Amino acid sequence: xxxxxxxxxxxxxxxxxxxxxxxxxxxxxxxxxxxxxxxxxxxxxxxxxxxxxxxxxxxxxxxxxxxxxxxxxxxxxxxxxxxxxxxxxxxxxxxxxxxxxxxxxxxxxxxxxxxxxxxxxxxxxxxxxxxxxxxxxxxxxxxxxxxxxxxxxxxxxxxxxxxxxxxxxxxxxxxxxxxxxxxxxxxxxxxxxxxxxxxxxxxxxxxx
Amino acid sequence: xxxxxxxxxxxxxxxxxxxxxxxxxxxxxxxxxxxxxxxxxxxxxxxxxxxxxxxxxxxxxxxxxxxxxxxxxxxxxxxxxxxxxxxxxxxxxxxxxxxxxxxxxxxxxxxxxxxxxxxxxxxxxxxxxxxxxxxxxxxxxxxxxxxxxxxxxxxxxxxxxxxxxxxxxxxxxx
Numbered sequence: 427x428x429x430x431x432x433x434x435x436x437x438x439x440x441x442x443x444x445x446x447x448x449x450x451x452x453x454x455x456x457x458x459x460x461x462x463x464x465x466x467x468x469x470x471x472x473x474x475x476x477x478x479x480x481x482x483x484x485x486x487x488x489x490x491x492x493x494x495x496x497x498x499x500x501x502x503x504x505x506x507x508x509x510x511x512x513x514x515x516x517x518x519x520x521x522x523x524x525x526x527x528x529x530x531x532x533x534x535x536x537x538x539x540x541x542x543x544x545x546x547x548x549x550x551x552x553x554x555x556x557x558x559x560x561x562x563x564x565x566x567x568x569x570x571x572x573x574x575x576x577x578x579x580x581x582x583x584x585x586x587x588x589x590x591x592x593x594x595x596x597x598x599x600x601x602x603x604x605x606x607x608x609x610x611x612x613x614x615x616x617x618x619x620x621x622x623x624x625x626x627x628x629x630x631x632x633x634x
Numbered sequence: 635x636x637x638x639x640x641x642x643x644x645x646x647x648x649x650x651x652x653x654x655x656x657x658x659x660x661x662x663x664x665x666x667x668x669x670x671x672x673x674x675x676x677x678x679x680x681x682x683x684x685x686x687x688x689x690x691x692x693x694x695x696x697x698x699x700x701x702x703x704x705x706x707x708x709x710x711x712x713x714x715x716x717x718x719x720x721x722x723x724x725x726x727x728x729x730x731x732x733x734x735x736x737x738x739x740x741x742x743x744x745x746x747x748x749x750x751x752x753x754x755x756x757x758x759x760x761x762x763x764x765x766x767x768x769x770x771x772x773x774x775x776x777x778x779x780x781x782x783x784x785x786x787x788x789x790x791x792x793x794x795x796x797x798x799x800x801x802x803x804x805x806x807x808x
Binding site for chain 1 (some may be wrong): 654655656657658659680683686687689690691693694697698703704706715716717734735736
């Protein structure tokens, strides 16, 4: 990630714990609203694909007019906390979480950012204490599983029926859904790649 | 349409300025270049709270365009409520970016697509109520002619010709 001098200057007050100019506060309000707006549009497009949901159906579900839904979808500035909640409930969707990252850590070069992620997810294996007796026990279990699998008839498909086996095969993802998630930032500031992968995985799971 | 070298030359002469997004985490999918006046509006000294407010909103709208985030676009003359619109008559190829504010008058910025995913914001910002659209279109066209004599803007048939394949919430597009 390369941060320009202009972007650094824009973030200066935030990073230096100084009073933040009103213009910066306004920019961040708009940015936050945009992210929520994107998340709602995305949720709507997913539901439209899955259930053939239309704006009119959504309007009827939450006792609004189609015009109101259209206004909410048209520009992020029309959204309020109440309308965001209504739209998500109407779509039958729920926000998973509201993750956040200290801004100074989002500026870190890639290697440092990886380190930050490692710290967040817990100590790395190399640093942690490994109980060798537990490891030996796991290896024994693994060997036992390998023996069972080796003795399994090769003609038998995984699962109890051919239909089930078929459903367990990974289906190629829909190009349309991938395009939807391609090249965009996550709705709540998640890492772009992580979000893209998650979006694709979700779409595939839903299709399956 | 203009080549990358021609755009670079215009930037070197300070006739155009490339907009750098404030959003340091967003991807770069498209480009916006602005006229010196608009550059000054975005980056120059502020005349007060009102300008601060408007320019933050305009910068944010530009950032969304640049990052390829969802954005609503009107491709037909009768559609309202979108964030970007191709003005009528469409053969003139002048587009407006809308700066909305619930407490203040809306502003408009006008420009043309120099190539797919490359927008030149040339004139404005103008208060919406004061906009005489035929005059604004003429002004924008004149600015373009002086900036890039003999060059034509994008004459597209679909939104993809202007915005590329990234996500657009289209209204009235073919």
